[in-house]
Amino acid sequence: MDTVVVVLLSLPLFLLTLYLIFYYPSSRRRNLPPGPTVYPIIGNLTGLLFSMENAEFVIRKFKDKYSKILTLHIGSQPMIIVSDRNLVHKCLIQHGSVFASRPFVQANETDTNRLMKNEGYNVSTTVYGPIWRLLRRNLVSEILHPSRIKIYSDARSWVLSVVVDKIQKKSEGGSVVVVVKDVLHHAIFSLLVCMCFGVKFEGKLIRDIEAVQCELLLYMNKIQIFRIFPRIGPYLFRKRWKTMTDIRKRQTDIFRQFIDLRRQKKNNNNKTSDCFDYCYFDSLLELKLAEENGRRLSEDEIFGLCSEFLNGGTDTTSTTMEWVMANVVKNQDIQEKLLKEIRGVVSGDGAVEEEDLHKLIYLKAVIKEGLRRHPPGHFVLPHAVTEDVVVDGYLFPKDASLNFMAADIGWDARLWKNPFEFKPERFLPGGEAEEVDITGSKDIKMMPFGAGRRICPALNLAMLHLEYFIANLVSTFDWKQVDGEQIDLSEKPEFTIVMKTPLRCRVTLRQMG
Template sequence: MLSFLNTNIIFFSIFIILAYFIWNKWISFHVRTNKNTPPSPQKLPIIGNLHQLGSSPHRTLQALSHKHGPLMLLHLGSVPMLVASSAEAAREIMKTHDLIFANRPKLSIPDTLLYGSKDITFSPYGEYWRQVKSIAIVHLLNSTRVQSFRQIRETEIALTIKMIENRCGSIIDLSEFLVSLTNNIICKVALGRTYSGIKFKGLLRRLMHVLGVFSFGNYIPKLSWIDRLSGLEDQARKVAKDFDDFLEGVVEEHVNNNRGVYDKSYEDQDLVDILLDVQRQNQTGFSLQRDTVKAVILNIFAAGTDTTFTSLEWTISELIRHPREMEKLRQEAIEIAQGRPMILESDLEKMQYLKAVIKESLRLHAPVPLLVPRESTQDVKLMGYDIPAGTQVIINASAIGRDPNLWEEPDAFKPERFLNNTIDYKGLHFELLPFGAGRRGCPGIQFAMVVNELALANVVYKFNLALPNGIKDEDLDMSETNGITVHKKLPLLVMATPRF
């Protein structure tokens, strides 16, 4: 009898456990299926929507958004990826729910290149990131500090103008001149002197190339062997080592030069000097380690050179294709300069058409068309959709810049649309987001844009530019490369004629 009772108790217990398990599964399924998730394209097993990204993801995702809406959910392997393609969606993510979406996903290649993501751009949201960004804003990229580098900018641009003058009458690779210009300015500002030369420029190109390569391991862990087989992991480690060797030498040189001497004038300090000074004083209680110093310098250096150069290249290319707009900008420069040999930084505030030209170029050619991914830290309701914690988020700045609901003739180059228009690129207007917005917006906007404005104003003021070999202006090839920063696929070759 006792045995019978025990058996019944056992079976009853098993029944209760199974019933609870089935009920719990049913509830979970019911809750899950009642979640209002954003629309999604059809996905494949294992790879999800990876096959739909194509060679130009920002263009492909823009096309998909026309079908599925401005907020859509993709699955890159096992990772849910929310794609925002409208100003309204971007505002919800980067303003209304900015704190929830302030985190960065952990990505293996930036982690390898940037000392475990100890930089500003890729470090996860938290106290470390707040401290590092605060140092950048307060000590490195504030208005007074940016202004202190004025002489460097004006001197380097004058040297570039002189080199172009010496090549007048022959075909000029203007892209190469612009790379050298931005590289030299950033080198002097960040490192104290120029590091030109093929080897150094090649190192920077390798860094940006590896950063832009898709890593299978981040999205399909079982296929991480592809990153090893393709050589991506080895490339990343090699670039990281080469850059670390270079930066270690730079920092050590500064330490030795400044040993016992901390009274450099404000204008004479470069960014390494400033970071080492912050490290020495340790006023905030935040310990600034050597790897953090190198990560921040590498971050500013790579981003400052690459995005500034590509913005200049696209803007000049658009002006060559649109002679009327080129002439209108030149006339503004002539009026402002009043016969002086160069446009100065003090002139830039008066050049409203110049600013309109650059805004229009950034609208059409966002340097980083897919902003650096974010990641949600908690469940959130977004435009009526349920977004779970741990969802990666991409803002398609390129699609927003060409949204026909926001812009008349969205694919046309029309700088006049920004005259008498308050829309700006500083993160307050979500129709124009080349530098992002919110907590994770780019802190170096002011520094980058003064270089852009000054260089563009002087090139247009000093030279007439034409395409070589009788190529018509409108036939200039505007094909794009693929990567984290989108460049012109072909270098900008021109014939330059001095105006005076």
């Protein structure tokens, strides 16, 4: 009996020893980038479990020790973090096809997959291949092409007029305190709903879907556990499961209302100013997946793509606008220079038109400095390695997850003088950043939109929105700090990196003429 007990107790130790002898050392001998100690089976996940809310802090602590690249192990899969700009360029540009995919989550018929399947096919997270190329090509050619963007100039003008009128009515001829985030987020969201569904929506319906989309974004971190435990997660975390189910249902109900209104408008022979001939939703109805016997997208998949379009373009743009406006208000000399440039281009009391934007060189410098100093995300979305590849002597194994410290590149004191100062002049002719390419194609000194094959496809639309709205807001109103308040530039991570203390400004209508 004692012998049996000894054997049973020794068996786990024996198996662990075999693992250490035959698997663990061999994996350590592989020329992976350096990183903290890896423990069998659990990797170094334990180092992160205690700081899930401060994952970036933990990564930065390791980065200080391991310099430009480090490897973390989540279970048996390595996650590689790159912060060196030259190595980033080699990965994303020179070896672009190898690093162009996304971490793959195996589809199954669990309740989890059915709930989240509208995320299965979208431009940002679909694995690299024919379906991703189809979805991205459709987005770029059918809604983000310059000719399509121009169609919606009337919508941009409409949204701007709504914002201006709302502030003017509140001020009653004097000044008013404005929570900038609320104004900008609603404006950009309304514009993207218009581009997505082809109709100018106002009132309760638009406020309801905006609230649902915000709730969905803020809840995303809490539902990642269902990806790890797709079968038992709904039973272990029933409250989270119910909340997510409710959010999805409300989203679906409102999207169906949008679609019904879109069809009514299109079927109406009387053309109205609040309906556009073509929209993103229309393009999705026509798509056929050749890789799946030519089937069309399901309702859930269309809703997922529409949701991605709204969220991807709203929070990143409105957050950047808020950061830029915070620095413009904090540094009144920048606001004065902007206004002087605008008045030199736009005559009288007219609005800044889109055709004027290419003349506003200082405005473009302010926007770029905002993107450098306050990028919407400190990291990009995770990439996946599609085959073993060696870059700069480091092995990037197939199926490894890969990410890049985008913000750190723009803050590198070796590249930028006084990197934490807000200095638009660095992007002006003769400045240190005059030749900086924000796409990263030639060289990477900042990457607010990512780089390579997965670069944000809406880069040009985002820059247009940033320039158009900031130019007109500065031209129309005088922006000042609220008496007794200081602008706090502290950060807070949400879907994007937002201002910890939302920007409040005292706004006064400018005297024209």
